Amino acid sequence: MKERVITVLKKHPKKLLVLAVLLIAYYFCLPKVLFNTPTATVIESMQGELLGAKIADDGQWRFPVVDSVPFKFETCLLNFEDAYFYRHPGFNPISMFKAIGANIVAGKTVRGGSTITQQVIRLSRENKGRSYAEKFIELILATRLELGYSKEEILNLYASHAPFGGNVVGLEVASWRYFGLLPYQLSWAEAATLAVLPNAPSLIYPGKNQSKLLVKRNRLLLKLQDEGIIDDTTYELALLEDLPQKPYALPNYASHFVQYVAKSKKGERVKSSIDQELQKNVNAIVKKQYNSLKQNLVYNAAVLVLDVKTRKVLAYVGNAPTDKYHEKDVDMVQANRSTGSVLKPLLYTAMLDAGELLPDMLVPDVPTQIAGYAPENFNESYSGAIEAKKALARSLNIPAVRLLQSYGLEKFRDQLDVFKLGGLNKSANHYGLTLILGGAESNLWDLCKSYANLASTVNHFNKSSSEYFKKEFVAPTYLQKSTIDFGAKSQDKTVFDAGSIYLTFEAMKEVNRPEGSESWEFYDSSKEIAWKTGTSFGNKDAWAIGTTADYVVGVWVGNADGEGRPNVTGVSSAAPILFDVFDVLPKSIWFAKPLDEFVTVEVCANSGYLATEICPRITIDIPKKQNYVHACGYHKIIHLDQNRQFRINSSCEDLSNTITEPWFILPPLMEFYYKRTHPSYKSLPTFRDDCISVLTPTMEFIYPKNRSRIILAKNFEGKMNELILKLAHTKPESKVFWYLDSTFIKETKDFHEAAILPDEGDHTISVVDELGNEASIIITIQ
Structure with missing residues (x-):
């Protein structure tokens, strides 16, 4: 045997070289990537349902290749286009001879003998014409395709790239556009309609040649009945179904999410983490609130829902259902x-x-x-x-x-x-x-x-x-x-x-x-x-x-x-x-307390600062770390007379006759506002008349603050507005005397406010109450 091979090689070296070249050419004749056409970006929910899609760059609704073809469509397609699909090597000689004969008799091309495999090649070559030379090229490439791809993969390629009228390419888009359904949800009549469309895609336009489309569909349904694929009842009911009219819009539950994903996953089919039902519910909630918000001329809203444990996006509403005039296309989830x-x-x-x-x-x-x-x-x-x-x-x-x-x-x-x-x-x-x-x-x-x-x-x-x-x-x-x-x-x-x-x-x-x-x-x-x-x-x-x-x-x-x-x-x-x-959302439990990160401490019940010996205490848990909060400074020891009415000191009373107790004391300005909402707060008692008062802040300016720079504005009449001075006093009922640069302004009681109109420059504002307590600030008028 080995000697015979050597003999053949010696006798026919050129023929064998040519054969080798042809075999190599045949092996490499099929492009690695059959289809270079852009595809739409398709986003699916976690349940596998279509959330939305972004059209391909060439303006065609062409989804990425499907991973399977539904049984009904496959059955209809093979019975209409290629009954011997699973048995031929890429071409069907009988069909080809019949087509050649019919075309010779008619004097023009009236019938094609292409298999589905050949049609895939023709689609990948962008329909370069129907000459016999092109047919021969298609035949060679079809046989090579059969060697490199399974029948299922070839069928998937056809279903994904066949034209279905207008800018609709592929079974999946056609199913959505013409019936508003997923391909596996199609009825026999709907599957038959789509199976005959690639043969004559122009028939789909509403009101144009639909009678021809109806004839094609019904003829295919009859064949399915004759073959015993569908029963008589199914056939009769299928005949009653109408042809598609106005195209359906593709699902659009998360348009801004689709745009966001398309930035990094352009032209891909993406199975997202979005929960379809939750997304629909959130859309409805936003729409309902939008109808209320727009009454106040508010037109935009956004919602994002995340799963804490998986960090997955569960719902994404980039904007309210507003109009283009009100920036409906802006993704407010991503906007700063x-x-x-x-x-x-x-x-x-x-x-x-x-x-x-x-x-x-x-x-x-x-x-x-x-x-x-x-x-x-x-x-x-x-x-x-x-x-x-x-x-x-x-x-x-x-x-x-x-x-x-x-x-x-x-x-x-x-x-x-x-x-x-x-x-x-x-x-x-x-x-x-x-x-x-x-x-x-x-x-x-x-x-x-x-x-x-x-x-x-x-x-x-x-x-x-x-x-x-x-x-x-x-x-x-x-x-x-x-x-x-x-x-x-x-x-x-x-x-x-x-x-x-x-x-x-x-x-x-x-x-x-x-x-x-x-x-x-x-x-x-x-x-x-x-x-x-x-x-x-x-x-x-x-x-x-x-x-x-x-x-x-x-x-x-x-x-x-x-x-x-x-x-x-x-x-x-x-x-x-x-x-x-x-x-x-499903009901969620509250966070468990991270016990190992806590330590128990005593704090002052009134101030929340770390407790001292003179304040009422409560026990709380705080993070276990070095604490830089200082001990409570709002509690001070004071001395009261026997009636607890006045403060006293050694200047007027023997301290053995005093009642000593801690007192919660806030600075004047804090006290001024605090006691409005805290009726139980007790202001510090005054000293008894015969006592020498210990200097304690009793007044504080609310406005302006010390060293403030102030610009006085003019009113509508062109006159300069006055500067309103405000003061907090621990005893509002006290009389307060106001001075501007040592010049007396007015006297106030209960409500301590004064209006002045100073010149530009620095000014000193002073106040003295009836007990001789003083306070002053310096301001600059610009």
């Missing part, structure tokens, strides 16, 4: 906007973590001016002093600013880098103390991500052996099969410890807000949710972000063009959407 108050919980957590704050610690809430910056609470009122956790729950601005100043602006700004908040890219000096009130920008995606990371920190700490994960702060994923890598376990916290985060969430559970109680019908008390609202300056942005152990929901409401509207607040505009979304 003023953060309002939604960064306050991060500051609260940071200070707890640093040992510089206790939950019940009193924080001043009084008129404040810091380096020319005068923050105001949303409700334009003051509480004098308030517990830190209540200040967070009420979203009070002045306590937040004062805490930020105390903690350190630069330190907090540097910590925010860990959260990788888009839009927050400038230095601490650029933002100043407004950073905590919306002076910075970020987006719903990154803010929700940050809250999810905090929630997950507590979850992981409780479920592990009181450990943290090194990669806790990661971006969410929208891919169904994606698994987040949280990294290795560690004894060291990532940013904040679990105890500080837990206490922050506990504070955020409180539902009291300064805006009042008018909106709490939206709160379901059976669900424990840590949530925070925010409103940017000028009512341009309304935020609401809430978290449980399982879910984070973020909401933004406003106008995409930046126009502010009255009454657009986090509470009134965003919170209703937040709680409606939580209502359609």
Whole structure:
């Protein structure tokens, strides 16, 4: 045998070389990639249902290749186009001879003998004509295709690239466009209609040649009946079905999500983590609220829902169902906007973590001016002093600013880098103390991500052996099969410890807000949710972000063009959407307390500072770390007469006759506002008349502050407005005498205010009460 081969090689070397070249050419004649045409970006839900799609770059609705062809369509297609598909090697000689004969008799091409395999080749070569030379090339390539691909793969290629009329390419798009169904949901009549369309795609246009399409479809149905594939009843019912008319719109449940995914997954089929039913529910909630919001000329809203444990995106509504005039195409989940108050919980957590704050610690809430910056609470009122956790729950601005100043602006700004908040890219000096009130920008995606990371920190700490994960702060994923890598376990916290985060969430559970109680019908008390609202300056942005152990929901409401509207607040505009979304989510349990991160301490019951021997005490749990909060300084020992009516001292009474007791004393300005809402607060008693008074601050200027620079504005009549001076006195009923540069102005009682119109330059404002107590400030009029 070996000798015979050698003999043949010697006798016919050229023929064998040519044969080898032909075989090599045949092997490489089929392109590695048959179809280079662009495809649409197709996004599916976690259940595999179509959420939406973005058209291909060439303007065709062409989905990526399907992974299977439904039985009904395959049956119809093979009976119409290629009955011997599973038996031929890529071409059917009998069909070809019949077609040649028919074409010779007719004198033109009236019939084709191409198999489905050959049609796939023709489609990949972009229909280069119907000449016999082209047919020969198709035949060669078809046989090569059969050698390299399975029959199922060839069928998939055909079903994905066959023309179905207009810019509809492929079975999947055709099924949606003409019947509004998935391919496997098609009836026999619908499958038969689509099976005959690629043979004559122009027949699909409504009102044009549809009689021919009907004849083709019914002839195919009759063949299916004759072959015993469908029974008589199915055949009769199929004949009664109408042909498609006006094309259906493709599903569009998450258009902005589709656009977002298409940036990195262009032309791909993506099975996302979106929950189809939840997405529909959130869409309905946003639409309902939009119909109400637009009455106030508010046209845009966005919602994002994340799974805390998997960090997957469960729902994504990039905008309200508004119109193009109102920026309907802008994805407000990704748009950077003023953060309002939604960064306050991060500051609260940071200070707890640093040992510089206790939950019940009193924080001043009084008129404040810091380096020319005068923050105001949303409700334009003051509480004098308030517990830190209540200040967070009420979203009070002045306590937040004062805490930020105390903690350190630069330190907090540097910590925010860990959260990788888009839009927050400038230095601490650029933002100043407004950073905590919306002076910075970020987006719903990154803010929700940050809250999810905090929630997950507590979850992981409780479920592990009181450990943290090194990669806790990661971006969410929208891919169904994606698994987040949280990294290795560690004894060291990532940013904040679990105890500080837990206490922050506990504070955020409180539902009291300064805006009042008018909106709490939206709160379901059976669900424990840590949530925070925010409103940017000028009512341009309304935020609401809430978290449980399982879910984070973020909401933004406003106008995409930046126009502010009255009454657009986090509470009134965003919170209703937040709680409606939580209502359609499965009920979630509250966070377990990370016990290993806590230590028990005694604090003063009145001030929340570390307890001293002279104040009433309570026991609380705080994060286990070095604590830098000092002991309570608001309690002092005072000496009272036997009737407990006046203070006394050694100048007027033998101290053995005094009653000594601790007294809770706030500074005058804090006391001035504090006792308005705390009837039980007792002001410090005055000294008895025969006693020499010990110097104790009794008065403090509310406005202006010492060393203030003030510009007096003109009114509509062109006259200069007066400067209103305001004073707090521990005994408002006392008489106070006002002086401007040693010149007497007026006397006040009960309400201590005075109006002046000073010249430009420096001025000294002095006050003296009837007991001789004095206070003064220096201001500059510019």
